């Protein structure tokens with residue numbers, strides 16, 4: 001039994017969501033070498049290779065020498081499921097699309113962490129074409145997103161809540177939960193809040209946890225943005 | 238038409254059942270026809286706190302499944318006029334409750350009572366959502382600790398989206414904060430969150446503050462809701478809460494650290 005009294009009248013709804021996603025950063029375009037390494041990994045950690053979705057990052061590679069189709073075949077034969085490609089030029093983008101894969105713009109920063117997050121369903125989809133204003137407290141377990149622009153929250157974002165936007169996130173109140181700006185890769189996006197207590201801050205995939213934040217800034221009004229590939233948190237004056 | 242009040246919290250063991258019993262007793266003492274329903278199917282203990290466990294014959298599940306009439310299941314409170322208890326089943330599981338069944342029971346009770354108080358089970362799952370679904374008002378019971386505040390916040394999110402009022406676009410459920418087991422000494426020493434912090438995070442109106450009190454333990458052991466212990470701090474705090482629910486202004490009490498007097502230090506008494 002569902003607690004919904006009214007039957008849903010729409011066939012679906014778009015929901016912004018952040019999913020952990022493995023990025024496979026290629027340092028060679030040679031399918032043989034990739035296949036050999038995968039075979040080794042597969043025997044070490046078979047549990048990981050359960051048609052696990054991966055994003056192929058080709059940012060370190062020389063564009064022209066890349067046989068994307070063969071690469072995908074090698075991955076699939078080792079039970080990895082390529083779902084998108086990150087980086088590369090126009091040619092790579094077109095062949096990714098032709099193969100039914102998504103494409104993400106290159107991320108100039110070299111992340112040392114193997115995990116990044118990718119917007120679940122609304123990547124690249126501009127639903128509203130504009131921003132969104134939310135009035136009231138965003139509570140634990142709630143998620144408010146603006147997949148097509150800036151997000152303005154007039155109220156608090158509590159611990160356990162998540163706010164995300166393709167553009168910037170503005171919180172006119174305490175920010176205690178997670179805030180993600182530039183979820184489609186906009187590196188110009190920023191996060192602004194009246195009182196910083198955030199559990200997680202992310203701009204275009206570069207993130208900081210509460211632990212990493214200078215304690216002197218906690219509880220103060222701040223602006224957050226990318227500066228030379230680092231998340232910079234500055235007093236908002 | 239009765240006002241339907243759900244007593245809920247998310248986190249378990251924070252004092253929902255104690256509060257549901259004390260508040261429904263207080264409402265009845267003030268002359269309101271009141272029924273208190275135990276939604277905690279499988280873990281019933283409202284009947285214990287109300288001291289009527291030996292008089293339970295039928296329960297909410299029996300009524301919903303058509304095995305008993307509502308009047309057969311309702312237990313009249315021995316101490317307080319105008320007060321009835323609708324117990325939960327100890328033996329059935331939560332799946333025995335249906336939304337339609339609950340709606341019918343509440344509709345029928347609405348004809349005969351002024352207040353229907355629903356004692357919610359802990360958690361945010363189906364049982365808790367059923368208890369809150371038809372509510373007009375919610376009393377969100379919170380202890381002065383981080384995990385309890387977080388869970389209350391979560392429940393407030395559900396109240397704003399998973400209730401009949403929310404789904405049908407009516408006026409929202411009236412949300413009220415009840416802080417229980419407040420211990421000013423431990424708040425002062427930083428072991429517990431203070432009143433202002435809790436209120437700032439949850440951002441809803443405070444309806445009452447119940448101190449940590451031995452009177453509550455005495456009350457539940459003897460099966461007499463603490464509201465009847467008018468001398469006790471907790472009893473008075475619940476009576477204040479009821480007055481505020483009924484629209485009266487009452488100053489907040491029991492939230493400040495009281496220096497223990499010489500005698501009570503010697504005799505180890507202090508608050509009772």
Ligand SMILES: Nc1ncnc2c1ncn2[C@@H]1O[C@H](COP(=O)(O)OP(=O)(O)OP(=O)(O)O)[C@@H](O)[C@H]1O
Nearest residue numbers: 249250251252253254255359418448449450453454
């Ligand atoms: N103000 C208080 N002072 C001291 N003890 C209290 C107070 N309020 C509740 N308690 C005690 O806390 C325990 C849990 O209370 P209660 O059963 O009312 O919580 P609950 O939220 O209904 O729990 P559950 O989630 O299991 O249904 C009981 O032992 C009760 O006596």
Ligand SMILES: [Mg+2]
Nearest residue numbers: 253254277357
């Ligand atoms: Mg209980």
